[in-house]
Amino acid sequence: MLLYNVTTIIEDNSADRWLQWMQEIHIQQVMETGLFVSYKLLKVIDSPNEGVTYCAQYITENMDNYLEYKDKHAPSLQDKVNENFKNQQVSFTSLMEYLA
Template sequence: MLLYNVTTIIEDNSADRWLQWMQEIHIPQVMQTGLFVSNRLLKVVDSPNEGVTYCAQYIAENMDNYLAYQDNFAPALLAEVNENFKNQQVSFTSLMEYIA
């Protein structure tokens, strides 16, 4: 099992709109790919950054599913994020493997 984490720092004045968009549009689109078995959205409460920091996490059963998402869906979904929140957010990703 793999955990795909997307950490986003969003400007304060865009945070509410971004959060609603994530919950109503983006996360459902990611899950509709069928390549992740679950997801969660977290808010970082002790972030040292300006703005609001969130982590969207998606669980993939295996590397093939994660790579299929990256190859077939991630570019278009990332373009949509950039279109809707250009110059209002910065994101970075990490991929983690479950050990225990």
């Protein structure tokens, strides 16, 4: 099992709209790819950054599913993020493997 983490720092004045969009639209679109088995959306409480920091975490069963998502789905979904929140957010990703 792998955890695909997307950390986003969003401007304060866009945070509520971003959160609603994530909960109502974006996460559903990611899950509809069928490549992830579950997700979590978290707010970072002690972020040293300006703005609000969130982490969207998606669980996938194997590397093949992750690579398929990354190659076939991520670019268009990331484009939608940029269309809706251009110059209001910055995101970075990480991929982690469960050990225990």
